[in-house]
Amino acid sequence: MDLIKQRLLSFNGQPDFGLGARAQAQAAVLFSRPFLVLHTATEIYTARVVMLLALEMGWGPQLRQGATLDELIEGLVPQSRLPAEWMLPFLVDQGLLHHEGARYFLDGEPDLDLKEIRAFVDAEVPGHGANFELLDAVLRRVKPFFTEGKTGEQLLFDLSVFPLWLAYFRNENLGYLPNNLLAVLALREGLPTGARIMELGGGAGSFAQLLAQDGAEGGYLDRIADYRFTDVAPAFLRKAQRDLREKAPGLPLSFSALDINRPFGPQGFSEGWLDIIIAINVVHVAVELLDVLQRLRSLLKPGGRLILGECLKPDFQRPIFLEFYFKFMKSFTDVTLDPELRPCSGFMTVAAWEKALLAAGFRNVRRIPDIPGLLEDYPTFYVGALSAEA
Numbered sequence: 001m002d003l004i005k006q007r008l009l010s011f012n013g014q015p016d017f018g019l020g021a022r023a024q025a026q027a028a029v030l031f032s033r034p035f036l037v038l039h040t041a042t043e044i045y046t047a048r049v050v051m052l053l054a055l056e057m058g059w060g061p062q063l064r065q066g067a068t069l070d071e072l073i074e075g076l077v078p079q080s081r082l083p084a085e086w087m088l089p090f091l092v093d094q095g096l097l098h099h100e101g102a103r104y105f106l107d108g109e110p111d112l113d114l115k116e117i118r119a120f121v122d123a124e125v126p127g128h129g130a131n132f133e134l135l136d137a138v139l140r141r142v143k144p145f146f147t148e149g150k151t152g153e154q155l156l157f158d159l160s161v162f163p164l165w166l167a168y169f170r171n172e173n174l175g176y177l178p179n180n181l182l183a184v185l186a187l188r189e190g191l192p193t194g195a196r197i198m199e200l201g202g203g204a205g206s207f208a209q210l211l212a213q214d215g216a217e218g219g220y221l222d223r224i225a226d227y228r229f230t231d232v233a234p235a236f237l238r239k240a241q242r243d244l245r246e247k248a249p250g251l252p253l254s255f256s257a258l259d260i261n262r263p264f265g266p267q268g269f270s271e272g273w274l275d276i277i278i279a280i281n282v283v284h285v286a287v288e289l290l291d292v293l294q295r296l297r298s299l300l301k302p303g304g305r306l307i308l309g310e311c312l313k314p315d316f317q318r319p320i321f322l323e324f325y326f327k328f329m330k331s332f333t334d335v336t337l338d339p340e341l342r343p344c345s346g347f348m349t350v351a352a353w354e355k356a357l358l359a360a361g362f363r364n365v366r367r368i369p370d371i372p373g374l375l376e377d378y379p380t381f382y383v384g385a386l387s388a389e390a
């Protein structure tokens with residue numbers, strides 16, 4: 001796969017995370033050859049899937065002549081605009097289309113072979129099929145979003161796809177591990193004895209599992225007095241109640257339902273009782289971001305910390321491959337925008353997170369690692385953690 005090999009050349013080796021020897025050794029996995037192969041291959045695979053979807057939508061002949069977004073989505077349901085206005089610039093960014101002003105063009109016969117990418121990854125990084133099977137599922141299932149107005153949640157979270165999400169949200173998946181690993185590195189710094197921690201949107205429980213393992217290895221697990229696992233989705237909560245004690249041994253677990261978009265008091269949460277709130281790829285679904293951040297701050301003791309593990313955009317204009325699924329999800333797209341604090345729905349930039357956290361009254365906002373520095377050298381490294389004090 002020449003394209004993968006060519007893109008791998010742009011990585012400059014292991015950056016300094018500035019987090020001490022143990023963290024540096026753990027973070028080495030993020031810039032290992034298997035990680036970079038998977039990351040790069042998933043980006044190229046996503047681009048090909050998006051192009052195949054565009055062809056499946058019948059846009060090929062128009063794109064060959066040159067077409068605008070409005071021309072392409074004419075006759076489709078109105079919700080089509082949002083994913084389509086992401087897909088076209090993403091395809092330009094990935095070299096599969098070019099544009100002249102508002103017109104997009106498809107030239108020649110692009111290489112859209114998916115099998116060769118799978119074969120390359122299976123040989124180099126076996127056991128990572130879920131990353132690609134999820135994308136295959138989007139290609140197979142998402143057309144009714146454009147033609148019948150079905151939601152992404154209906155099409156991509158149903159029973160046939162749910163097991164793929166569970167396979168994706170695992171620490172063994174090098175494509176997902178960085179989200180959890182960087183947040184663990186942030187959480188364990190300055191962890192007080194008797195810490196009360198709450199996780200938002202704990203989902204498949206992969207963060208809790210990594211924390212239990214790292215806390216045991218690093219000798220800090222017994223500093224945690226209570227680990228409250230929460231999620232809005234009953235299916236995730238039930239699954240965690242069933243199997244997380246076994247999978248995260250030594251973590252003093254308790255469980256609650258919690259929807260971050262509703263006031264916390266009526267959901268049974270009092271103010272000022274937590275040392276740490278941790279949320280991995282959850283808070284960007286806040287409908288009213290500032291309100292949610294302020295409410296989260298009120299749950300923390302003075303000096304308590306909110307730690308966010310988030311996919312981060314280098315800038316709001318640039319589409320990134322990890323966004324593709326979520327352009328179909330109402331929970332991701334139906335949020336209140338604000339030109340200052342929340343210019344776009346979905347994943348945000350580091351700078352926008354910092355601004356929003358400060359506006360919500362947090363202080364000492366830190367990046368783990370120093371993300372803008374990393375983004376300059378590793379423009380496709382899209383993950384980071386933020387730690388903010390109440």
Ligand SMILES: C[S@@+](CC[C@H](N)C(=O)[O-])C[C@H]1O[C@@H](n2cnc3c(N)ncnc32)[C@H](O)[C@@H]1O
Nearest residue numbers: 169201202203204205206232233259260280281
């Ligand atoms: C990207 S997943 C995080 C996965 C999880 N950290 C893990 O490692 O498996 C996002 C999670 O946020 C949850 N979520 C979505 N909307 C939410 C809301 N309004 N309040 C709380 N949790 C929410 C989802 O159910 C899902 O489990």
